[in-house]
Amino acid sequence: MKAVFKAGLAVIAVATSGTALADLTIGVVLPLTGPASGLGIPMQNGFKLWPQTIAGEKVRLVILDDATDPSKGVQNARRLVTEDKVDVLMGSGATPVAIPMADVAAEAKTPHLAMSPAPLPAGKDHWTFRLPQSNGVMANAIVAHMQKSGVKTVGFIGYTDAYGESWLQELKPRLEKASIQLVATERFARADTSVTAQALKLTSANPDAMVIVASGSGAAMPQLALVDRGYKGKYYQTHAAATRDLMRVGGKAVEGTFVSSGPVVVAEQLSDEHPSKAQGLKFVQAYEKMFGAGTRNQLAAHSYDGHLLLEQVVPVALKKAQPGTPEFRAALRDAIENAQAVAVSHGVLDFSPTDHWGFRPDTGVIMKVVNGDWRLER
Structure with missing residues (x-):
């Protein structure tokens, strides 16, 4: 995997060999600068744990900075769906930016995995699914x-x-x-x-x-x-x-x-029966190996969970079309909406035609700050 950094655009393009049509292209818009950069930077780090392939398709990530600015976020989203022809649009980590991005996704008929709990009017989230808990x-x-x-x-x-x-x-x-x-x-x-x-x-x-x-x-x-x-x-x-x-x-x-x-932040403290313990521990171990002990966080895990969801739904969409086509994007949207419940690091995602939030009502946990660390409240 080769990472290319373009300083002027705050872009990371994870490039792979092969034709563009063979790549699964993921376009990501994050607040890497501005007031919400504390959200975007750890989310960006979470993408560094993604695999090189999903369902046998080479993954190409394009990450753009929205500077916590809704107009910039929309501009980036339009670039991704028109120029890069992404199969999936992800972002933003800032709710005020994620909301207008949903309109771009709907216009372009591109699945949108919001990286913030973006509230949308009824019927406006046909192409949008949220990775964070509501x-x-x-x-x-x-x-x-x-x-x-x-x-x-x-x-x-x-x-x-x-x-x-x-x-x-x-x-x-x-x-x-x-x-x-x-x-x-x-x-x-x-x-x-x-x-x-x-x-x-x-x-x-x-x-x-x-x-x-x-x-x-x-x-x-x-x-x-x-x-x-x-x-x-x-x-x-x-x-x-x-x-x-x-x-x-x-x-x-x-x-x-x-x-x-979400439960991932205190993964070790979860009961062995918790559905997210295995994926939570896997995320924590990989993330802290890369970024240091104690660096786990709610935000990077949302990025990580994105690939777990795609690993479930991309094989379904591939039965109908190939990446890079409108047919694949439509099939992928339908696959997300109708997927079986999947345990991720933050809970159990269970999307449906009437629920594009996914997480169950009892997903959240309460942590307490004790001696500068997290303790799960039971």
């Missing part, structure tokens, strides 16, 4: 833990964009059903460097727990502000914060924090 699935885990912990009131601070809004809309009905009151709601932009005013309002409400909806190292900033202003209740973070960037930036301030996550 915010609703992760909210299930958080609210269940709150109930068990006796939480009665909650404060919320999250991004002003689609990721933050989706989390808020998923949390509200679940909190209400659990008789937990949402007493304060604050928002901030991904590029903000201070949330002092929001922290003051939240601490004055003095809820039992705070839910912080942000990603990567940016998830630590609101918590640091709340700790600085004396808030001593429980903290909950979402699956976009399930990386060591949270602990690296937050330090002692994030000790005791509860973080929703």
Whole structure:
């Protein structure tokens, strides 16, 4: 396998020998720069674990940087489907970029594996399937833990964009059903460097727990502000914060924090009966061999899971057409939608014609930051 880096475009093209028609071409759009780069960079690393072939077809990866900019993401997606004629479009790791990418995929009739929990209107995800767990699935885990912990009131601070809004809309009905009151709601932009005013309002409400909806190292900033202003209740973070960037930036301030996550981050702590333990351990061992001990994260595992899904569905599509053709792309979309449930590192993917989210409602786990490491809450 030969990697070619084009600095101006932040592109990685994994090239193989053989004709273009024989290649299975995967086009990837990630936020490798900009406010969401903390998501995109580990996702990019996850692609480095992909095999050279899938179902006997040589894999060609083309990875482009969207700079956390929806217009750039759309531009990249259009290039991939028109110039590279990709068989699969993947991305973005940033929800506000993944949403308009879905429109490009639909127009081009190209299967789209979203790398973020992108909410789309009913009927708009015909060509789009999500690799991350839905915010609703992760909210299930958080609210269940709150109930068990006796939480009665909650404060919320999250991004002003689609990721933050989706989390808020998923949390509200679940909190209400659990008789937990949402007493304060604050928002901030991904590029903000201070949330002092929001922290003051939240601490004055003095809820039992705070839910912080942000990603990567940016998830630590609101918590640091709340700790600085004396808030001593429980903290909950979402699956976009399930990386060591949270602990690296937050330090002692994030000790005791509860973080929703896919099971792969604590693979060794799963029961032997857990359906994701085998694939989770395989990912962790391969990833940490390449990038170092303790580097596993929620985000890179989504990239890894992409190839596990394709290994199941590409053979089905190949019975109808060859890569590089519209017929193959249509067959691949149908194969994903009708595939048998497959255990991946993050849970069990079970797509259907009425469910392009895939993961089951009980997929999320809750981890606790203990002595700068993750501990699975049981």
